[in-house]
Structures are given as C-alpha cells and as structure tokens.
Amino acid sequence: MSAPEPAKKPNAAPPVTxxxxxxxxxxxxxxxxxxxxxxxxxxxxxxxxxxxxLGQNGGEARTSHVMIYVFAVWAGLVMLSAVITRILGIGAxxxxxxxxxxxxxxxxx
Numbered sequence: 001m002s003a004p005e006p007a008k009k010p011n012a013a014p015p016v017t018x019x020x021x022x023x024x025x026x027x028x029x030x031x032x033x034x035x036x037x038x039x040x041x042x043x044x045x046x047x048x049x050x051x052x053x054l055g056q057n058g059g060e061a062r063t064s065h066v067m068i069y070v071f072a073v074w075a076g077l078v079m080l081s082a083v084i085t086r087i088l089g090i091g092a093x094x095x096x097x098x099x100x101x102x103x104x105x106x107x108x109x
Contacts, residue, residue, distance in 0.1 A: 029088065036084045039077065046073045 021027075050069055053061035 032084055032087050036081070036088065039081055039084070043073070043077045046077075 047070065050061060050066045053066070055061045
C-alpha cells in the first residue's frame with residue numbers, strides 16, 4: 001500500500017521569482033556603498049596599528065615614524081573617500097534651467 005498523493009491546488013499561482021543577477025551598474029553602486037560604509041572601520045584599524053609596533057631592541061616605536069604613518073593613512077583615507085564619493089555621485093546636485101531661474105528670482109528680492 002502506498003500513501004495517497006497530496007491534492008494539488010488547481011489555481012495555485014507560480015512562485016514569484018526574482019532575477020538571479022543584478023544589473024552591472026546597480027551591483028557596482030551597491031558595492032561602492034558597502035565600501036563607503038566600511039571606510040571608517042578600515043580607518044580605525046589602520047590608526048590603531050602603530051600601537052602594535054615595536055622599536056629597536058623591543059622598545060617603543062619612534063614618534064616620527066608613527067606620525068608619518070598616521071599622516072599617510074589620513075591622506076589615503078581622504079583620497080579613497082573622495083574617489084568613492086565621486087563614483088557614487090554624492091553631493092552633486094543636478095542642475096536644471098528651472099533651478100537657475102529660481103536662484104535668480106531669490107537674488108532679486
């Protein structure tokens with residue numbers, strides 16, 4: 001004896017399927033947003049790294065080397081955030097003719 005077959009619903013809608021892959025531009029924009037979100041964590045880790053350095057003979061690291069490293073990390077983070085911002089287009093307000101006309105009207109008074 002075999003078990004009876006389960007009854008199938010005649011009007012059952014097929015399951016909704018989403019595309020497996022995203023559009024290339026959307027995918028890249030999401031990854032850039034992820035990179036922007038992880039940038040402060042990367043910066044904190046890089047700034048904390050000199051705490052682990054040992055100098056000559058097991059002593060402390062030289063302050064001049066640490067300061068050069070901190071400045072280089074800071075400059076690198078600034079440049080990296082500028083690149084990510086430019087790629088994402090954050091801060092760039094779209095200009096249109098109506099915006100320019102509105103700005104001219106507010107200046108007149």
